[in-house]
Amino acid sequence: MGEKLKIAIIGTGERGTCCFGEILKNRDDVEITALCDKNPVRYRAAARFLGLTDVKFYSSIEDMAKSEKLDAVIITTPDYTHHQVAMTALQNGWNVLIDKPLATTVKGCREVIETAKKTGLTVMIGFNLRHHAVLKRLKQLIVDGVLGKVFIAENREFYDGGRTYMSRWNRFYSATGGLWIHKGSHDFDIFNWLLDFPKPLRVTSFAAVNVLTPEGIPFELEEGHEPGPGCNVCYYREKCKDRWILSDTEMERWGEEAIAQDGYIKNLCMYTSEKDTHDNGIAMVEYENGIKVSHFECFIGARADRTYTVVGDRAIADVSLAERTIKITPRWNGEVVTYTIPEESGGHGGADPSLVDTFCKVLRGEVAPNSTAEHGMLASAIGQAAEISRREHRMVEIEELFKD
Ligand SMILES: NC(=O)c1ccc[n+]([C@@H]2O[C@H](COP(=O)([O-])OP(=O)(O)OC[C@H]3O[C@@H](n4cnc5c(N)ncnc54)[C@H](O)[C@@H]3O)[C@@H](O)[C@H]2O)c1
CATH class of the missing domain: 3.40.50.720 (NAD(P)-binding Rossmann-like Domain)
Structure with missing residues (x-):
């Protein structure tokens, strides 16, 4: 070495x-x-x-x-x-x-x-999702032509993500450009990559905060006791099923001493926190050659999964990252094959260590980067278009964002 x-x-x-x-x-x-x-x-x-x-x-x-x-x-x-x-x-x-x-x-x-x-x-x-073993296998199946010519795909993400997205800096549009960029850029990038980077043409989306508001608190408040501000000090911390209590080790990074420096509270009440992003939404993208995709994300509920359906003119793939399965339903002969991809250790289903490994190989000149700045821009462009669409209630042409 x-x-x-x-x-x-x-x-x-x-x-x-x-x-x-x-x-x-x-x-x-x-x-x-x-x-x-x-x-x-x-x-x-x-x-x-x-x-x-x-x-x-x-x-x-x-x-x-x-x-x-x-x-x-x-x-x-x-x-x-x-x-x-x-x-x-x-x-x-x-x-x-x-x-x-x-x-x-x-x-x-x-x-x-x-x-x-x-x-x-x-x-x-x-x-990192590109390094997820299930999605790598799906990509390989597409490259091998198992699905034929892909023309429509959808992805649904369920994630109990109120704590992640409504309690910290990322609950503000000004800090992230909106959740379609902050979180959705992952998912838009996966579509771009799976489909081998067709040109995205236009985007439309709907999104809102439907549940994670003060009215959404699922229990009665007592007079004289406001919830929050952070879960560790909240009057209702025993009762609240959505509490996010930070451990002593975490408090070393996020406790009073750190807050005194910059005012950053990591675990604000996800119901009463001020926010201007969304807790659920749907976005649709039309690419060149008539390819279209939809991405659904919902941060409420006990389910944690990203599922995908990718349809080609030879077969349909149904994918679950939680179950680590890819079900292939061929168009004509009806013989369904389900692949189960073995677990890998490390964050995001083993994807994080693989991402770092690739970066180290890139630095040593052994491989080229597999996720480039151009790919990053493409995903951010779709996310930005989705944010404009959602806020201005209109379909947004990607070209609009590239005008000087
Ligand atoms: N790929 C993924 O799966 C994934 C998952 C979560 C977050 N992220 C991304 O990772 C990034 C970090 O997210 P996080 O959840 O770790 O946030 P975090 O709030 O836990 O950490 C951010 C840190 O940056 C510090 N900081 C702020 N401004 C700085 C500056 N100008 N210079 C130096 N330090 C500064 C803060 O003090 C804080 O310690 C974000 O861009 C987020 O979108 C990616």
Whole structure:
């Protein structure tokens, strides 16, 4: 093995620490050289959590740039910062892995792409779902022609995600460009990739907050006792089935000391929190050649699954990520085949370690990045169009977003 790859993590919150930090620290070929976060409580707690004793700390990427020679940085800051952080990283000569989305607007994505081209550095996007073994198998079946010519597909995501999407910074449109970008960019990217990147033409969507409002609280409130603000201190924390109590270890990163630095409360009441995104919605995309897809997402309920139906002129594939199955129903002979894909260890069904492994191989020049900045822009473009559609109640031409 050659020299270790020197990698810094920018944004030592949940993904930076518990996903990328955890995976990188267990790799023999990587040294986590530095941790960078605006909140010093968080980078110190991340180092303790990861057992890193010889790591440098920085409160800004600019300070890190003055002292560190790095092979790459992993960007796990909030979405609205990706554009600026990525530009600064590239301008300082670092390759970047940006957790999705690339940026919250097409304009931001284009600027990152231009800077990457000028610097000749690599930008890879954290589209970890592409590394999910079930979706990799589905992609292979499509490439092998098992479905024939694919012309329609749908995906439904059920995820009890109120805690994730209604309790933190991502509940605001201004922080993410909306959930169709923050979360949906994953799903739009999977369609783009499965279909081998046909040109998306137009998008329409509907979305709303139907349940996670103060009126949606599923029990009676007592006079004089408001819920929240955070679950750990909420009067109703024993009674509420949706509570999100942070453990002592988590409180090292998200407790009073950290809140005193930046006011960021991680587990606000998902019912009473102010928000302007959605807790459920449907988006539809029309691609060139008459291909069309729909994506449904719902963050209420006990089900946790992403299901897909992909239809070609030779067969239909029905997929469940939770059950890890792909059922192929051929068009004529009727013999149905169901593949069950073995479990893989690691976050997102084994997808996260595979994503990191690919990035390390890219840095060593062994493979090309499989999720490029252009792919990131395409997914963000569909997400941005879906957000405009939902807010302005109209169908949005993707071209509109690329006009200067
Ligand atoms: N690929 C996936 O499956 C997946 C899953 C969850 C989140 N994400 C993405 O990962 C990113 C991080 O999400 P998270 O849930 O870990 O968020 P988080 O809030 O847990 O962590 C973000 C961290 O960034 C820090 N930060 C904010 N601005 C900064 C700046 N300018 N410079 C340095 N640090 C800064 C915050 O203090 C915080 O510690 C987001 O872009 C999100 O969309 C991806």
